[in-house]
Amino acid sequence: MSNKWTEHSVPRQDNRVAVVTGANTGLGFETARVLAERGATVVLAVRDVEKGKQAATRIAEQVPGADLAVQRLDLTSLESVRTAAAELHATHPRIDLLVNNAGVMYPPRQSTRDGFELQFGVNHLGHFALTGLLLDQLLPVPGSRVVTVASVAHRVRADIHFDDLQWERSYNRIAAYGQSKLANLMFAYELQRRLASQGTTISVAAHPGMADTDLSRYVPAPVRLITPVIGPLITQKASMGALPTLRAATDPEVLGGQYYGPAGRREIKGHPRAVASSDLSHDETVQRRLWDVSEELTGVKFPI
Template sequence: MNPRTDWTEANLGDLTGKVAIVTGANSGLGLETSRALLKAGAHVVMTMRSEAKASSTAAALTAELDGASLETMILDLADLESVRRFSEMFHGKHSRLDLLINNAGIMMTDAQLTIDGFESQLGTNHLGHFALTGHLLDLIRATPGARVVSLSSVAHRWGFMEFGDLMFLNGSYTPRAAYGRSKLANLLFAYELQRLFDAAEVDAISVAAHPGTAGTGLADHLFNRWYLRPLKPLVFLGIQTPKQGARPSLRAATDPLAKGGDFFGPGGRKEYRGAPVLVESNAASHSEVDARKLWVESERLTGVNYESLRTSTK
């Protein structure tokens, strides 16, 4: 692996002819990831939850980037029917998928359920992307060298899997614990997907990334209470811009030396900021037992299975 610690968007190379999906692309990391891929020549399908956001984002980027090849599509990862509809529409327009960047997410929200009855952070951050990747698996397999990038967080270190109460329905919910669980689930998924790719000899890789700390707006709601508002400038002092925070995802998606199962994050102190480098996730994220349990439960909950990967290994 290239050990360089000065990686930037200039290292993306020419992505002309590549088709990419970036989820949660209307702002923050998703917008900056999309912008960089567009500048490198990729055709980028930017997903967002509302027509209004889609229209305004597309108009702004089209005006900014002359000749950019982009389209916007509606996708709500907290709604499995929306995931299914998106996949159906994407299949109707495209016959290949080079990059699937599972970027969208929510962070440390109050206890609530998705439309399908899942705890919202696990439902959006993990189960929605699990279903999306499964629906698009045929195109990933049909595209030589395809990549699936799963966005995790340093918060995966807070996470723990409790399969008897995956949704925190027994009253133990805290925003922090649920967020950590969802980010741990992202890594368990990424590593297990690579094991399945390897077993089925699929010409694709599954990689992961985390942004460190970046001012994306994802945590703004945590300062809604009046007595916390004065703390916001102090908390966000010195953190990375969204453009900087997107670099680990971009390196994971495009570095020609990246291998399946690699994990990229900022190379600075505590992985909070810095140029993207290979980093290590915690021991819990490498538990093949938990990964398999989560996979089985995710298939059951979403109704989306990866049977084609398993049958091709026989």
């Protein structure tokens, strides 16, 4: 496969319905924009509906005739996730593509409305629940995919801390982010194993490398100070960061269980290709345990 895969490599997506979480900004916006440009019906699933409408307007300005919808989805609330899933069942009974993109990174210790540590709750549990609630709309659709956006941070001080998943005893925002991104990968792999016998839907993971997005708002102050100087050297535009997600979502050669990221050194920048994740991310025993705990915490059982 060529390492020069670009947004122009995305095949036509006519008659396909794509749900993209966190689509009002950054990677999600760029993913939604390209999918719309290639003909998909795109649902922007966002916490702030007004910002979602503004994003849809910006896409429509670039893509005349784009078929767009905005769906309220607050991943900090399982009630909101259930409401969004119910509304999507009514408006889009068939879904071809679910992109679990939204996320938070390095915030001060906060909890979701259900009492989960914010990064684990939003990045992993919210998307776990959403996927489980929407999966029956994907399973009958040939070629349907679930794409979960992870991060190179799944290697950074990362483990699944089953003895303190919500960081109640002590909190390290970098390690907590690493746990949430490791959980994203483990979910993607375990989901693929459970989907394998279905023969229609596949689960794929992707990461953007180091992309210039709103996620950096909580980056420590010393790093923010030097970002104007080193940023151009170590980050890429959101439009490039979205390419691994787009390839995972649309390339006909993609296989279930693969992981896509930038082809450059340390997977920081570059065009997307299949990449490897940490040994720990492939630990099937931990994957299954995480799945069971996630079902218990969210109350969501998957129809597979």
